[in-house]
Amino acid sequence: MDISSDESDDWFIESLNTYKDLHVFQLEHPTKVIEWTGDKNICVAGYTGSRSEILELLLPLKLYAGENQGLCAERDFKVQHGGFSEEPIESLIHISGTRCVVTSGSSSSTLQIWDIGGDDSDVIKRTGVINLKSTSVKGCKIAPGLTDEPAVLHGSCISEVQLTEIATGRVLYTVAKESSDSVSGLQFVNACVFLICASDGTLFMGDTRDPSTCHYPLEDSKSGLHWAFGLRSDSSQSEPSGCTVARLSSSGHMLLSDLRNLQSPFCQTQLNVQHDASKNDFLNVSWAPVLDRCLSVSGFDGTVHIYNTINWSTEGQSPQPVFSHRGHEMSDEAKYSGSPPVVTTHSWHQSRPKTILSVATDGSLHVWDWVDKITDR
């Protein structure tokens, strides 16, 4: 009853000063995906168990109340739409401008296409599939196309990456590269230019108007490491000149490259994190959409770290994070379970500069807005 001098209680008391907003939720089933489907909506989906729920959630209205925040007591998520998938969901993407999402499941031979639905029903319905050439335990990697006609870029290994039109199933583009390297992630830079990051850290850049792709292997590639990437662009119609790519390895090695010169990263550094090969699945590096040159990292443990890359240099020690969110390690669930939770993914709020949503293996979902000791005081 009294707040004991428990570590997690300490953290909560501390949070009065370290966070502007902090909301802690418990989903029934953990998710590996957070995908924005609107200004105030996100989609999450289960990956444990054969039958998974896909949910579209409305963020707590308190976050949007502005000056009237005090009078708004609404601090809960609302489940607006829900559906069932027959497979655990590894990835989920939203096609901008539509109510369509595409999911890829573990060891599945198809991508599933869903209609989230509108006001008249709360059921998320499957509307179709896209057949895949092969299956992968980690599921096929997917990314939304940025053209007017909804399309999805997908592939589990480099040679199988293709762009498929959703409505017709027509293959619009295929990568001509003969490479069996597995794909860690892929993303469109603009309507035609796309990036693929292989698990070994090699970057491929292609253009749907041109059959050939260029590839940029790492100079010093260590085996056994898994790489993830995060693309920072000014808008969805960027030219390569405005874009930066961050690559993160499972040992905490970070490379920053300019898209004009992917061969030589302009910055390399080593983050101070624990390496655990079993958690390769959850590696995530994301750039802040508003804060200048800030990026966030998660997947090593139950923490999300925020870094400001402005002062990063290749020489010198590990950079210190501007902020670390340890909330997932401090939850009640974490206290009583055998293994500490690991953050499965996180996502920046699209307009609020310092608001992040993070989820972990124990089903926790946090929405937080930290206090920057320098600028917020």
Added chain:
Amino acid sequence: MPDIKVTPLGAGQDVGRSCILVSIGGKNIMLDCGMHMGYNDDRRFPDFSYVTQNGRLTEFLDCVIISHFHLDHCGALPYMSEMVGYDGPIYMTHPTKAICPILLEDFRKITVDKKGETNFFTSQMIKDCMKKVVPLNLHQTVQVDEELEIKAYYAGHVLGAAMFQIKVGSESVVYTGDYNMTPDRHLGAAWIDKCRPDILISESTYATTIRDSKRCRERDFLKKVHETVERGGKVLIPVFALGRAQELCILLETFWERMNLKAPIYFSTGLTEKANHYYKLFITWTNQKIRKTFVQRNMFEFKHIKAFDRSYADNPGPMVVFATPGMLHAGQSLQIFKKWAGNEKNMLIMPGYCVQGTVGHKILNGQKKLEMEGRATVITGTANNVIPHLASTLLDVKLQVEYMSFSAHADAKGIMQLIRMAEPRNMLLVHGEAKKMEFLKDKIEQEVFVRCISCYMPANGETTTVVTNPSVPVDISLNLLKREMALGGPLPDAKRPRTMHGTLIMKDNSLRLVSPEQALKELGLSEHQLRFTCRVQLHDPHSDTDTLGRIYTHLKSVLKSYSIQHVPDGTVIVESIVIKVTSSAEEPNLKVILLSWSYQDEELGSFLSTLLKKGLPS
């Protein structure tokens, strides 16, 4: 078909008032009798015309059950019992019985005194209503009458809140009222056994939400209080005496201790006595932690929290005050509010819902200027037409207002947890829009732990009929069972019911199936056997024996599925029907066929006699 009918009273998609009618096993029960807080006219009361068009409700209802003391569950109770008319029993838990009248009286005062309503219940009506209340304990089965029994389960949510099981024979319904599946600082979590009710009735208001953790709400509370105190402001927290005040005091005390804060915290004296009194009475309703603490010390002996004196409100510097009443409609909290409202450094934290018409309600709606009744009498009007009235002053609300809801409700996850605990055959959700809850319905219906579950979502005013399959346990006598077995055929199989005959004896509370002979014996009656005899004349040149043989052959070809025997002693037996042939010495060709059958074979016997009258084929 046996069924249970459930009708939530109310119109359209109205949320905010609970009153549900259940018809089960010939009994009618009203679950909760709430007031709709959003209306000022008759729409705030449930529409009792559904029960009966005019007149009193007593003969139409077997009992009324109230789940907890919140006004949206009990606010219309005195109106129903005293103004519409109901004299039957009203069931609720002990704490609910103690607290309900206080809330009802407060509510009545606001509505009548402040808003000048006339069609409303009086203080005496509240008292008369409470006289009809039968309080009950948790997990205690109460016989409302010989057939209807009810039982209360712990619901969490607020002090005294309960979920109710209503049972008639082998049919049952569980009504959850408001409940909570996660324990908090002063209340435990709802619990129910695997009672497998035919229907589990629950609110769906929060069914599609995912609740922010208690910890974060508390964190925000502490943050706001701390910020205000740090800048030298004063914090006013209007509270009702029970539950929340306790929790928040404990929270602040610990926080003050840890952060070594010096600003004074006060609570109004009325609060102490009432709170202590109720907690002592209902200590078993709180959770383990509170009970342990209560044993160690008096609930309200805090190091940092002291009793308030009205003069302190004028003291300079920061402070925190807990004061009653909770909706700022009168008394000490309103007094303090008037003094502090004009300073933007101060803060008002409202920890709960405020009824329309109260200052609390207006402020939560964003009103920045409030008309306050003054003391001076002002005379206006002309010499012939004098109008005295109280001068009102305009109060500028400059202090910060925070609406923080601490009330605990089960969310989407909580509902599933409860379903897994109780294992209902059907689920019924009230107060939701069916088309907005199809996903939840699918989810519930596909819940793997509970089989054969259907989810209903009636609109207000709509009746849901759920067909039940009640099993009636009947003891069967061994003799009868053996006799049935001896008839042969397939062994008894649950999937292949077979008709059997016996006599059902209903005595005391048991049902027994015995053979007719045994029944007669038990009843001390002698058994009579009824046999019919019929003589049919037939011209037949053959000998008696041959004629019998021809009858046998004829019957065998006509009655293919019956058991027909030709017995050597000169009879043909069809089922229980005995056929003999005789003739007289004088007229050997005039055969007399004697048919004799028992009452049970009347139909067949008639048929045979008619058949044989037509003669035998050549």
